[in-house]
Amino acid sequence: MSKNIRNFSIIAHIDHGKSxxxxxxxxxxxALSARExxxxxxxxxxxxxxxxxxIKAHAVRLLYKADDGNDYILNLIDTPGHVDxxxxxxxxxxxxxxxxxxxxxxxxxxxxxxxxAYLAVEHNLEIxxxxxxxxxxxxxxxxTKEQIEDAIGIDCSDAILASAKEGIGxxxxxxxxxxxxxxxxxxxxxPLKALIFDSWFDNYLGVIVLVRVFDGKxxxxxxxxxxxNGKSFEVSQIGIFSPKIKPVDxxxxxxxxxxxxxxxxxxxxxxxxxxxxxDIPTEEPCPGYKDIKPMVFCGLYPTTSDQYEDLxxxxxxxxxxxxxxxxEPETSLALGFGFRCGFLGLLHMEIIKERLEREFNLSLLSxxxxxxxxxxxxxxxxxxxxxxxxLPEKYDLIEEPFVVATIFVPKDFIGPILDLCQEKRGIQKSxxxxxxxxxxxxxxxxxxxxxxxxxxxxxxxxKGYASLDxxxxxxxxxxxxxxxxxxxxxxxxxxxxIVHKDKAYxxxxxxxxxxxxxxxxxxxxVIIQAAIGNKIIARETVRSLRKDVLAKxxxxxxTRKRKLLEKQKEGKKRMKQVGKVExxxxxxxxxxxxx
Amino acid sequence: MKADCLYIHIPxxxxxxxxxxxxxxPYDESSAKRYSDALCIELILKKDSINTxxxxxxxxxxxxxxxEECLKNLFKCLRDNFNLLPDIEITIEINPGTINKSKLNTIxxxxxxxxxxxxQSFNDTDLIVLGRIHTSLEAKNLLEMIRKAGIxxxxxxxxxxxxxxxxxxxxxxxxxxxxxSPPHISTYELTxxxxxxxxxxxxxxxxxxxxxxxxxxxxxxxxxYLSSSGYEHYEISNFALSGFRCxxxxxxxxxxxxxxxxxxxxxxxxxxRSKNTEDINAYxxxxxxxxxxxxxxxxxxxxxxxxxxxxxxxxxxxxxxxAKFKELRLNILNICEDLIDEGFLEIERGYLKLxxxxxxxxxxxxxxxxxxxxxxx
Numbered sequence: 022m023s024k025n026i027r028n029f030s031i032i033a034h035i036d037h038g039k040s041x042x043x044x045x046x047x048x049x050x051x052a053l054s055a056r057e058x059x060x061x062x063x064x065x066x067x068x069x070x071x072x073x074x075x076i077k078a079h080a081v082r083l084l085y086k087a088d089d090g091n092d093y094i095l096n097l098i099d100t101p102g103h104v105d106x107x108x109x110x111x112x113x114x115x116x117x118x119x120x121x122x123x124x125x126x127x128x129x130x131x132x133x134x135x136x137x138a139y140l141a142v143e144h145n146l147e148i149x150x151x152x153x154x155x156x157x158x159x160x161x162x163x164x165t166k167e168q169i170e171d172a173i174g175i176d177c178s179d180a181i182l183a184s185a186k187e188g189i190g191x192x193x194x195x196x197x198x199x200x201x202x203x204x205x206x207x208x209x210x211x212p213l214k215a216l217i218f219d220s221w222f223d224n225y226l227g228v229i230v231l232v233r234v235f236d237g238k239x240x241x242x243x244x245x246x247x248x249x250n251g252k253s254f255e256v257s258q259i260g261i262f263s264p265k266i267k268p269v270d271x272x273x274x275x276x277x278x279x280x281x282x283x284x285x286x287x288x289x290x291x292x293x294x295x296x297x298x299x300d301i302p303t304e305e306p307c308p309g310y311k312d313i314k315p316m317v318f319c320g321l322y323p324t325t326s327d328q329y330e331d332l333x334x335x336x337x338x339x340x341x342x343x344x345x346x347x348x349e350p351e352t353s354l355a356l357g358f359g360f361r362c363g364f365l366g367l368l369h370m371e372i373i374k375e376r377l378e379r380e381f382n383l384s385l386l387s388x389x390x391x392x393x394x395x396x397x398x399x400x401x402x403x404x405x406x407x408x409x410x411x412l413p414e415k416y417d418l419i420e421e422p423f424v425v426a427t428i429f430v431p432k433d434f435i436g437p438i439l440d441l442c443q444e445k446r447g448i449q450k451s452x453x454x455x456x457x458x459x460x461x462x463x464x465x466x467x468x469x470x471x472x473x474x475x476x477x478x479x480x481x482x483x484k485g486y487a488s489l490d491x492x493x494x495x496x497x498x499x500x501x502x503x504x505x506x507x508x509x510x511x512x513x514x515x516x517x518x519i520v521h522k523d524k525a526y527x528x529x530x531x532x533x534x535x536x537x538x539x540x541x542x543x544x545x546x547v548i549i550q551a552a553i554g555n556k557i558i559a560r561e562t563v564r565s566l567r568k569d570v571l572a573k574x575x576x577x578x579x580t581r582k583r584k585l586l587e588k589q590k591e592g593k594k595r596m597k598q599v600g601k602v603e604x605x606x607x608x609x610x611x612x613x614x615x616x
Numbered sequence: 617m618k619a620d621c622l623y624i625h626i627p628x629x630x631x632x633x634x635x636x637x638x639x640x641x642p643y644d645e646s647s648a649k650r651y652s653d654a655l656c657i658e659l660i661l662k663k664d665s666i667n668t669x670x671x672x673x674x675x676x677x678x679x680x681x682x683x684e685e686c687l688k689n690l691f692k693c694l695r696d697n698f699n700l701l702p703d704i705e706i707t708i709e710i711n712p713g714t715i716n717k718s719k720l721n722t723i724x725x726x727x728x729x730x731x732x733x734x735x736q737s738f739n740d741t742d743l744i745v746l747g748r749i750h751t752s753l754e755a756k757n758l759l760e761m762i763r764k765a766g767i768x769x770x771x772x773x774x775x776x777x778x779x780x781x782x783x784x785x786x787x788x789x790x791x792x793x794x795x796x797s798p799p800h801i802s803t804y805e806l807t808x809x810x811x812x813x814x815x816x817x818x819x820x821x822x823x824x825x826x827x828x829x830x831x832x833x834x835x836x837x838x839x840x841y842l843s844s845s846g847y848e849h850y851e852i853s854n855f856a857l858s859g860f861r862c863x864x865x866x867x868x869x870x871x872x873x874x875x876x877x878x879x880x881x882x883x884x885x886x887x888x889r890s891k892n893t894e895d896i897n898a899y900x901x902x903x904x905x906x907x908x909x910x911x912x913x914x915x916x917x918x919x920x921x922x923x924x925x926x927x928x929x930x931x932x933x934x935x936x937x938x939a940k941f942k943e944l945r946l947n948i949l950n951i952c953e954d955l956i957d958e959g960f961l962e963i964e965r966g967y968l969k970l971x972x973x974x975x976x977x978x979x980x981x982x983x984x985x986x987x988x989x990x991x992x993x
Contacts, residue, residue, distance in 0.1 A: 544960065544980060568832050569979040572805040573853055574931060576623055576868050577882040580889050580914060583923055590983045 023275035024204045028096045028233065030113055032141060033123035034131035034488065038153040042123055042185035042194075046097060049191045050083040052263060079113075079219045080231050080277050081264045087199045095198060096277040098218065098233075100137075105366030107492065108313045109345075111140050112218045112293045115309055116233030116277065119147035119202030121194060122169075126152045126160035126182075130168040130455060132429045132488035138173045147202045148173075150180035151194060156187050168456040205235075207274030213237030213245070213296065214303040215272075215280075220290040222341040226258075228284035232296060233277050235307060240271040244299035245282060248306045249291050253299045254282035288344045315347055315363025316422065316493060317370055317472060318407040320388035320515060321377070322359030324597055324606075328383055329358050335381035336360060339373060346373055351408065355515045355599040356386065361407055363393075367472060386597050388515045389612045392468045395420040395496045410514035412503045419519075420496040422468040425450065427490045432458050434483040441478055445470035446521065466491075467499065469519075473613050504529050506536070507550040507557075508602050515599075518612055525553050531615040533559035539607045542566040547602050617886050618667035620701075621867045624655060624690070625878030626679040627896060630714065634747030634817070637809035639880040639894045640677045651879070651896060652686035654903040656693040658877050658892075661908055665875055665885055668699040671864035672706045674728075680710035684722040691726040700727075705863045707732055707771075712750035712758045720765060730862075731762065731770040732802075738792040739785045742778045745823070746806075747813070752792075759796045769860065771800035776834040778806050779814075779823045786834050787841070794845055799860035803838050804853050805831060832976060839972070852931050852975060869928045871921075879909075887916045922946055922989060927982045935969025951988040955981060 033039040046052075079099040086092050100113045114120065120141045124134055141148050150169055152162045166177035181197060183190025215232040223229055232239075239245070243256045258281040260268040272278045284290060292313075295306035323332050336348045346369065351361040364370040370390060377383050396404040397418035406412060412419075426447070430438050432454070439462070442449070447464035455461050466475075471491060479487045502525050506516035520528050529551030536549045540563045551559040574582050596603040628643040628651075659666075672694070682690075694700070707730040708723060715723075723731075737743055738752045762770055772793045776786050793801060808815050808825065817823040839849050847855035851869065854862065867874060876883045880894040890913035893899050902909035916924065922944050929936035941948040948968060955961045960974035960981050970978055 544958065544977060566977050566980055567828050568835075569977045570805075570852065570975060571931075571979060572807045574868070574928065575865060576874055576876060576884070577880070577891075579868070579882075579884070579924060579928065583920065583927065586923070586927055586979060586983055586986060589979060590986045593983065593987065 023207065023273070025091060026094045026096065026204055026275050027119070027198050027202045028098065028117045028205055028275070028277055029119045029121060029198055029202055030098045030100050030117050031121045031123055032100060032110075032114075032134075032137035033153075034125070034128070034133040034137075037123050037125040037128065037131070037134070038185045039123055042121070042151070042153065042183070042191075043097060043099070045185050045188055045191045046083060046095075046195065047081065047264065049188075049195065050085050050095070052081060052083050080262060080279075082261045082277070085195055085199070088196060089199070093199050094276075095195070098277065105364070105369040106345075107136065107140070108311060108365075109219075109292055110137060111144075111309065112216065114140050114144050114146060115293075115307065116216055116218045117144075117146060118205055119149065119198065121149045121151050121198070122173075123151050123153050123185075124165055124169060126155050126162050126165050127157050129161075129165050129459060130172045130429065132427050132490035134169075135172055135427060135429070135461070136490040136492075138175075142173070148175050149194070149197050149201055150175065150177050151190065152180050152182050153185055155182045155189065156184040164456055168459060172455045172461065205275030207235050209236075209238050209273045211236035211274075212301045212303040213239055213243075213298040214305075214307065215239060215296040216307040217290055217292055217294045217296060219292065220287055220344075222287050226281050228281075228287050228290055230280045230282070230284070230290050230296070231277070232272075232280055234272050234274050236274050236303065237298065238271050238273045239280065239296075245280070245296050246299040246302060247289060247291075247294055248297055248302075249294040249310060249312070250289060252289055254284055256280055256282045287341055291344065313345060313365070315345070315365060315393075316468065317366055317390050317392060318361060318363045319370060319390045320351060320353060320356065320359050320408065321348075321362050321374070322353070322356040322386045322388075322515075322597070324384040324386050324595055326357055331381065332360065332377070332383055332385070335377050335383060336362070338381075339376060343373070345369070353388075353410070353515045355513045356388075356597060359386075363407065367476070384595060386595075386606050386609060388609050389518070390472045391519070392422050392472065394501070394519060395422075409503060409517040409519045412517075412519060418498055419501045421499045421501060421519075423465055423494050423497050424468050424471065424491040425494050426464050426466050426471065428462050428464070428479070428487055429455070430460055430462070430483050430487040432460050434486060435460050435462070437482040438462070438479065438487060441475070441482060442466065445475060465494065467497075467521075468493070473615075502553055504532070505552045506532065507548075507552060508599065509548050510550075511600055512552075513599055515609060516612075526558055528612075528615055529553065530559040532612055533561045535611040535614055536608055537561040537563055539605060539611055540602070541605065543601075543603060545601070617873060618665055619873040619875045619883075619885050620667040620670040621864055621872060621874040622666060622669055622672045623864075623874055623876040623878075623881060624672065624674045624679075625876065625881040626674060626676040626682060627651075627879050627894075628676065628681050629678045630681065630749050631747070634745070634814040635806060635809065635812055637812050638677070641896055643678070643681045645683065647896060647900075648682060649686060650900050652682060652690055654900045655690060655877055657903040657906065658908065659693055660697060661903075661906065662875055662877070663697055665883075666698055668701055669694075669704055670701050671704065671867065672700075673864040674706075674708040675732075676709055678711050678714050678734075679708050680715040680719065680723075684719055687722060687726060695727075705730055707862065707864060709734060710758075712754040714749075715758065717761060717765075720761065724765065724767070729769055731767060732773065732800075733758065733762075733770060734773050735759075735793065736773060736775045737778065737781075737785075738789045739781070742775070742781055742785065742789075745779050745814075746775065756792075763796060768799065770798055771802060771862070772796070772798045773802045773804065775804050775806050776838065777826055777831040779818075779825055781826060781834075783830065783833060783837070787837070790838065790841055794842075799857040800862065801842060801847065801855045802853055803835075803842075803855070805835065835976065836972075849933050851933060852978070866932070869931050871925050871928055887921065889914050889916060919989065923986055926985055930968075930970050930978060930982060933969065935964070935967040938963070938966050938968055941968075946989070951985060951990075955984065 031039045081097045083095040098113050100110045152165050169177050181190050181193050214236040215234045219231040241256050246253045261278040293310040297303045323329050346364050348360040348362045394406050396416045398416050442464045447466045450463040453461045500522045501519050502522050504518045504520050505512050533549045533551045546565045547563040549561040550557050627640045629640040706728045708728050709732045711734040735755045740752050842855045850861050873885045879896045879899040882891050891911050893909040893911040899909045952961050962971050
């Protein structure tokens with residue numbers, strides 16, 4: 022039976038048309054009727070919430086009758102579309118035998134096209150190149166093919182020309198999936214071995230786990246074991262998404278579906294873990310499991326202390342659905358009680374922050390993002406710090422995380438991009454032409470340099486054309502030091518930074534200057550100082566507020582003047598009082614604006 | 617409840633001053649006549665809300681533009697329909713260039729006992745920048761006329777912070793005013809209002825506002841100079857010799873009730889603040905049909921009442937009686953401790969007041985207090 026199954030993903034750079042193509046496939050195979058069809062079904066959060074779990078189906082079973090007369094089961098496994106989630110992408114790909122590589126015919130190959138394609142190559146997947154958006158006037162399919170061949174080294178002579186938007190090429194893609202992607206192998210008789218590639222918490226059903234079964238069979242009432250933590254659960258329901266949730270009697274080797282097993286905590290079902298039979302376990306788990314660690318940290322604080330409990334509840338709720346971010350209570354002298362939160366990357370951080378503010382109606386203040394530093398203490402013990410304020414006075418060595426960054430850029434913009442990488446302490450690893458006018462460069466860079474203004478500047482230096490992907494490569498010793506900011510003589514811990522020594526002086530000066538622009542005038546003078554150790558390297562003054570008074574207020578003015586004062590009060594709401602000084606949110610992110 | 621303070625608005629001007637965003641229209645005799653008839657109708661319609669009167673204030677616009685017969689009719693209507701306290705304060709605003717001896721005598725004969733004179737400056741350059749219609753000579757002549765008429769209760773309005781004004785020219789205006797020994801002086805910082813011609817001139821860069829530090833110096837100098845000349849600084853912008861404070865205006869800062877009559881006039885009664893329509897024709901039309909032309913009205917919530925109480929009360933230099941906060945169930949001392957420690961507020965003889973250091977940034981301080989308001993239930 023498994024010879025009629027095809028497991029595949031669609032991979033693409035952001036906005037190259039992945040979601041639209043998925044919609045077309047669902048529509049063409051009749052998985053959703055035209056009436057049920059809403060634009061970009063697999064992608065929409067609001068829809069997910071509205072329709073419950075039918076749509077949060079990151080694996081959809083499509084039924085397709087091919088031109089050869091046979092019926093096929095096509096399992097479309099969705100992949101998260103951002104660089105921060107490359108591990109999740111790799112687990113989704115590990116569940117497939119092939120991928121559709123979608124490339125925008127006018128944009129050509131971009132950084133994530135390549136990153137995703139390399140992942141597919143690593144997993145020995147059949148790659149079906151699809152040149153999308155050929156209906157656009159600026160489309161250049163030949164150039165795009167040339168770029169794919171150059172960059173990835175796959176033959177594009179029979180790449181499919183498509184327009185997901187216009188429905189061009191949909192059938193050809195389905196036929197090619199059937200013909201080119203091999204059916205899954207695996208043995209029903211062997212002990213159960215299933216790979217978790219997604220899981221989430223549902224209020225009614227508990228944790229729902231998406232799996233690809235490699236060996237054996239799974240059916241309700243079976244006792245299963247999660248190999249990473251050894252916990253056992255009894256299966257209560259299994260099924261597939263069509264994309265409507267549909268229970269089935271069993272899932273066997275080669276199939277993709279969901280498992281519900283009374284699991285309460287999404288942290289138990291780590292992506293990449295293997296599910297096996299609790300009684301007759303498999304000998305070897307699926308390869309490639311990693312306990313993924315957050316790379317980027319920031320402090321999140323409520324602007325008013327009465328929202329602390331609400332923030333804690335909100336973080337706990339978000340965590341139910343996202344085991345990749347972590348939070349721990351933290352206390353800052355300046356900001357009071359809050360949480361140190363860790364994220365997979367900057368985008369992940371932005372998403373969580375936005376959801377906290379939007380869905381939970383919180384007013385938050387975040388400190389500037391930081392990486393995790395590795396400190397070798399004088400007693401040779403190793404310490405990881407996620408908050409610059411915690412850097413000890415004395416240590417033997419400090420190391421910072423490095424990444425290898427891959428940048429794609431049209432050749433006209435390469436000069437300033439190379440300068441930028443240089444400025445950010447980058448070490449060039451490769452430089453290649455992709456096609457005639459695109460260049461791929463690889464740099465080893467400290468992750469911290471990417472956190473700050475790197476991406477924005479990359480985009481502005483290339484008029485938006487450059488794309489970036491990066492991967493963690495390890496810790497390296499660096500010449501780093503702590504830069505403190507003092508307000509009226511007091512160190513504000515939430516403004517402390519760890520910076521490269523060669524840049525500390527310049528950064529301190531610029532940061533103090535930025536803060537002077539950002540901090541509004543207050544009832545008293547505010548002295549801003551930047552210090553390295555005990556040495557003050559910059560000093561700026563925010564003059565005290567001199568005049569803020571209503572010249573007159575008589576019988577006809579009272580309501581208008583009250584509203585004026587209330588408006589002034591509203592403006593202060595997002596300010597955080599640090600000691601006596603009121604700081605706006607921008608003050609904590611000022612460092613991001615410093616070159 | 618009935619109010620014992622009455623405000624009558626006369627929205628006519630010969631020409632709008634460049635800085636003014638108050639509601640006013642160009643004067644024409646026939647509409648002014650119809651308007652003053654309408655005022656009388658409104659007075660009668662509001663009869664039930666008006667008690668024996670303690671103050672009447674005729675403001676504008678330029679009330680001194682009204683014809684003598686209009687003024688006479690208005691006062692006849694007042695005296696026919698209302699009781700006036702024997703020591704009632706009746707103020708009218710007058711502007712140089714709009715009043716002669718005969719009109720002045722008529723005004724006095726009607727019982728007006730306080731004049732508020734819109735002098736603004738004794739420096740002709742300032743007057744041009746402000747777009748006033750009069751010269752400093754006309755101002756002096758008017759004050760001379762008032763002196764000769766034996767009027768002793770009058771107030772002079774002056775302005776500082778005018779583009780081009782120097783410390784010397786401001787001092788000149790202050791001393792010239794003092795020469796006429798007015799028992800009351802109002803000194804207003806020129807406030808740049810959106811959409812006024814002056815604001816446009818500033819934005820286009822043709823004219824520059826004086827430096828903030830200079831304005832502050834002018835303000836502080838005003839307080840020192842007038843205090844040393846025997847004036848009490850009794851409100852942020854008001855100075856008076858003993859016994860000459862403006863009772864009508866004090867009522868606003870005490871959050872007292874008042875009835876306003878006229879287009880665009882405001883009233884405050886039974887915790888409702890309301891405003892008449894500003895459209896003069898609509899105003900007249902409504903009243904001819906015996907309808908009060910109310911344009912908007914807002915019920916003041918207890919929290920808003922406390923806010924008003926604070927920001928209005930702190931305008932008075934004596935401040936707010938602490939006992940009053942207890943009536944409002946507000947523990948004021950809890951929320952202003954640090955501001956007292958830092959010298960922005962102080963407590964004197966049972967009153968909470970702004971210090972000299974506090975006045976100039978009073979908005980900031982009030983806004984801080986607003987943010988801390990928690991009413992005990």
